[in-house]
Amino acid sequence: MKVLLDASYSVVDGKPTIDLFYKPESDIEDKQLVSVKDFDPYFYAIPSLGSDADVLIDALKEANFPQIKKLEKVRLIDMKDEKDVVKVVTLLPKNVPEIRDRIGDMRQCREVREAAIRFTQRYLIDADLTPMKGVADNKPRIASFDIETYHAGGTGEPILMISYADTKGLEKVWTYKNTSELDFVETLADEKEMIQRFMDTVKQQKIDILLTYNGDNFDFGFIKDRCDKYGIPFILGADGSQVKLERRGMDMGARVTGRPHVDLYPVCRRVFNLPRYTLEDVYASIFGEEKRDINVEDIVPFWDSGDPEKLAILFDYSMEDAKACLKIGLEVLPLEYELSQLIGQPMFEVSRMSSGNKVEWLLMRRAKGEGLIVPNRPDDREMRERALGKYEGAYVVEPDKGIHENILVFDFKSLYPSIIIAHNVDPATINCDCCKAEGDAWVSPSGARFCKKKKGFVPGVLEDVIKSRTRTKIELKKLRELNSQDKVGEKMLDAKQLALKILANSFYGYMGYARARWYSRECASAVTAWGRDYIKKTIEKANAEGMKVVYGDTDSLLITLPEGLDEKAVLKRKNEFLSRINKALPPAMELEFEGFYTRGLFVTKKRYALMDSNKKLTVKGLETKRRDWAIIAKRTQEEVLRTVLWEKNPEKAAEIVKATIQDLRDKKIPLKDLIIHTQLTKNLGQYANVAPHVYAAKKAQKRGKTIHAGDVIQYIITRRGKSISEKAEMLGFVDENDYDAEYYINNQLLPAVMRILEALGYKEEELKGLGRQMTLGGFS
DNA sequence: TACCAGAGGAG
DNA sequence: AAATCCTCTGGTA
Numbered sequence: 001m002k003v004l005l006d007a008s009y010s011v012v013d014g015k016p017t018i019d020l021f022y023k024p025e026s027d028i029e030d031k032q033l034v035s036v037k038d039f040d041p042y043f044y045a046i047p048s049l050g051s052d053a054d055v056l057i058d059a060l061k062e063a064n065f066p067q068i069k070k071l072e073k074v075r076l077i078d079m080k081d082e083k084d085v086v087k088v089v090t091l092l093p094k095n096v097p098e099i100r101d102r103i104g105d106m107r108q109c110r111e112v113r114e115a116a117i118r119f120t121q122r123y124l125i126d127a128d129l130t131p132m133k134g135v136a137d138n139k140p141r142i143a144s145f146d147i148e149t150y151h152a153g154g155t156g157e158p159i160l161m162i163s164y165a166d167t168k169g170l171e172k173v174w175t176y177k178n179t180s181e182l183d184f185v186e187t188l189a190d191e192k193e194m195i196q197r198f199m200d201t202v203k204q205q206k207i208d209i210l211l212t213y214n215g216d217n218f219d220f221g222f223i224k225d226r227c228d229k230y231g232i233p234f235i236l237g238a239d240g241s242q243v244k245l246e247r248r249g250m251d252m253g254a255r256v257t258g259r260p261h262v263d264l265y266p267v268c269r270r271v272f273n274l275p276r277y278t279l280e281d282v283y284a285s286i287f288g289e290e291k292r293d294i295n296v297e298d299i300v301p302f303w304d305s306g307d308p309e310k311l312a313i314l315f316d317y318s319m320e321d322a323k324a325c326l327k328i329g330l331e332v333l334p335l336e337y338e339l340s341q342l343i344g345q346p347m348f349e350v351s352r353m354s355s356g357n358k359v360e361w362l363l364m365r366r367a368k369g370e371g372l373i374v375p376n377r378p379d380d381r382e383m384r385e386r387a388l389g390k391y392e393g394a395y396v397v398e399p400d401k402g403i404h405e406n407i408l409v410f411d412f413k414s415l416y417p418s419i420i421i422a423h424n425v426d427p428a429t430i431n432c433d434c435c436k437a438e439g440d441a442w443v444s445p446s447g448a449r450f451c452k453k454k455k456g457f458v459p460g461v462l463e464d465v466i467k468s469r470t471r472t473k474i475e476l477k478k479l480r481e482l483n484s485q486d487k488v489g490e491k492m493l494d495a496k497q498l499a500l501k502i503l504a505n506s507f508y509g510y511m512g513y514a515r516a517r518w519y520s521r522e523c524a525s526a527v528t529a530w531g532r533d534y535i536k537k538t539i540e541k542a543n544a545e546g547m548k549v550v551y552g553d554t555d556s557l558l559i560t561l562p563e564g565l566d567e568k569a570v571l572k573r574k575n576e577f578l579s580r581i582n583k584a585l586p587p588a589m590e591l592e593f594e595g596f597y598t599r600g601l602f603v604t605k606k607r608y609a610l611m612d613s614n615k616k617l618t619v620k621g622l623e624t625k626r627r628d629w630a631i632i633a634k635r636t637q638e639e640v641l642r643t644v645l646w647e648k649n650p651e652k653a654a655e656i657v658k659a660t661i662q663d664l665r666d667k668k669i670p671l672k673d674l675i676i677h678t679q680l681t682k683n684l685g686q687y688a689n690v691a692p693h694v695y696a697a698k699k700a701q702k703r704g705k706t707i708h709a710g711d712v713i714q715y716i717i718t719r720r721g722k723s724i725s726e727k728a729e730m731l732g733f734v735d736e737n738d739y740d741a742e743y744y745i746n747n748q749l750l751p752a753v754m755r756i757l758e759a760l761g762y763k764e765e766e767l768k769g770l771g772r773q774m775t776l777g778g779f780s
Numbered sequence: 781t782a783c784c785a786g787a788g789g790a791g
Numbered sequence: 792a793a794a795t796c797c798t799c800t801g802g803t804a
Binding site: 249355356357359390391392393394395396416505506507509510512514515516524527553554603604605606607621623628688691692723724725747751 | 792793794795796797798799800801802803
């Protein structure tokens with residue numbers, strides 16, 4: 001089956017034309033272009049209350065807009081009401097923004113709808129076309145590239161080399177100065193020829209998907225500037241078109257027509273949870289091996305030296321970058337393929353889409369199928385008003401602090417999605433006219449009423465997503481049980497169920513999101529109200545059965561049973577509890593058994609650790625899990641947790657801490673274990689308080705380092721300065737051993753480990769006093 | 781010492 | 792540019 005990779009439109013002979021780019025089944029053929037000329041742009045005009053569709057049509061005819069091709073009366077459903085609206089068909093896509101406001105302002109028109117949907121995206125919905133469908137059996141030809149540039153602080157500096165790797169096995173570094181003998185390096189006459197070679201190769205290799213790492217904000221723009229300098233077009237499009245650099249909010253997006261460009265940097269930021277997102281960090285976290293890296297400051301001197309060995313290092317590094325980018329792409333693309341299919345939009349858009357927009361595009365596509373008219377996005381005033389409307393969220397149980405043994409963990413399976421489905425929570429069916437009598441509607445603890453007679457649109461779509469995920473998981477399980485060699489098939493199914501899970505979990509947040517078309521604070525607040533209700537009632541039942549709820553958060557319950565039960569009795573109690581709870585729940589909802597833990601330590605809400613019988617440690621919220629704490633504190637805290645939870649040996653834990661304190665004082669700890677990662681969430685000038693990471697970044701900026709909002713600052717606390725902020729220095733400006741041992745002892749190590757030891761009844765002085773007093777023989 | 785801004789995690 | 796709940800640090804008055 002051929003795969004729809006991308007869509008675009010152009011105006012040919014004054015007529016809008018949709019171009020569809022397909023990858024054919026054969027790998028040796030280039031893309032197929034299908035042009036569609038019979039689709040016209042349109043939007044809807046809703047008649048005023050005192051008016052109707054016919055009157056509005058007459059008024060529109062009277063107004064005689066030259067842009068209008070056709071006016072049609074169509075019957076559609078607008079939230080609760082079915083009504084006649086006017087479909088305004090225009091000659092060209094640009095006509096829509098030209099006339100929508102003027103029509104919306106007409107006396108006979110209440111408002112216009114669906115007038116801010118891009119023409120190509122509109123077409124994919126209306127034609128019911130699904131990008132990336134069939135990709136499991138017809139793999140795209142993927143290429144990645146990366147550039148190295150001459151950066152000595154000047155402007156208009158050149159590209160030194162372009163590295164390239166594709167799934168056909170071609171690996172190249174193109175340059176124009178080479179004394180090395182590396183076989184993958186090809187030397188061109190000059191920079192312009194090098195760029196030309198790159199563009200030609202993408203075309204010759206018939207590449208379907210282009211990958212970069214931060215290409216949106218760096219590589220594409222840089223190459224474009226160099227092309228402009230040489231007066232050559234930057235052509236990469238499958239239709240021979242130039243790369244389009246688009247503004248997307250704060251950032252840029254580099255669009256390549258027909259060969260979707262996926263920038264893996266924003267994708268990885270969404271998919272992985274890491275302290276930093278450099279190519280090297282992401283590579284190491286996925287593949288568990290270090291990728292060769294180079295000091296960026298070496299690039300210019302190495303290049304200028306002309307030394308064969310130094311140039312070879314640059315080429316090697318550059319080649320590794322392109323290869324790593326391709327390898328990461330092969331890992332994360334399956335999820336993007338599936339999201340693209342599910343949402344029904346091209347990969348260029350989907351790979352850059354927020355979760356809110358993902359849900360919205362799915363809803364918009366389904367709305368078309370069900371004859372619904374899409375609500376508008378709120379204007380700024382409306383949006384701000386919505387954002388002010390706060391509502392109550394989840395319930396968190398105050399933990400019974402300290403150590404507990406034999407902990408059973410239960411949680412509600414997809415709590416919020418299941419509530420939305422079970423109680424038909426929908427912005428259109430809320431407070432419906434058909435369920436006014438008592439007992440006719442689902443009534444949430446927040447007081448909102450939801451229709452029992454007609455399934456709502458939003459819960460309907462969500463139910464389909466959940467059902468699809470259930471089917472996918474069954475398929476995946478079957479495939480795995482067959483012990484098949486179809487690892488690609490497994491990967492695609494796993495990506496599919498994950499894509500469906502991501503989407504399902506976004507529905508609740510979407511309804512409470514101020515920019516949402518299907519916004520409903522009442523719905524979002526009804527969902528959390530039911531959530532609190534279900535968890536609290538479950539806690540009551542557990543207590544009534546003689547079990548003790550040690551902790552719980554939103555949808556989970558951590559309980560202990562009375563002491564002295566054998567394994568069989570525990571199992572029996574567990575199953576009885578589950579079936580009793582589930583019998584009382586609506587069919588869409590389910591309480592599940594998550595697992596059994598031999599021991600657990602509870603510090604505060606959202607901060608605890610569990611240990612299972614396989615010695616597997618699960619930590620939540622504690623410093624170990626946070627990127628804004630130094631490794632030395634995190635690692636020691638984890639060691640303490642293991643020692644306390646597994647070996648039940650607090651004295652040994654204390655010894656570990658004391659040894660680490662000594663190592664810090666003796667300057668035996670390497671700098672890399674002392675780095676603190678903190679993100680700059682705004683520009684340096686916008687901070688009210690100068691926190692350590694801000695101060696460190698400011699100093700680094702003064703010394704010539706480029707700093708942006710969004711950067712993750714890596715810093716060390718040194719001995720130079722008075723306040724902690726003054727002592728903070730970015731990595732790269734600190735020598736080994738140039739750290740403030742007392743800071744790391746008192747503000748990093750001790751707080752992290754004392755959190756644990758204090759929960760066991762130890763005092764900080766006992767640790768500092770080298771433990772003579774530490775006589776507790778375990779814990780009780 | 782009390783309070784605030786800011787960050788990052790849980791679910 | 793999905794929601795709220797929650798803890799904790801370092802700066803500031």
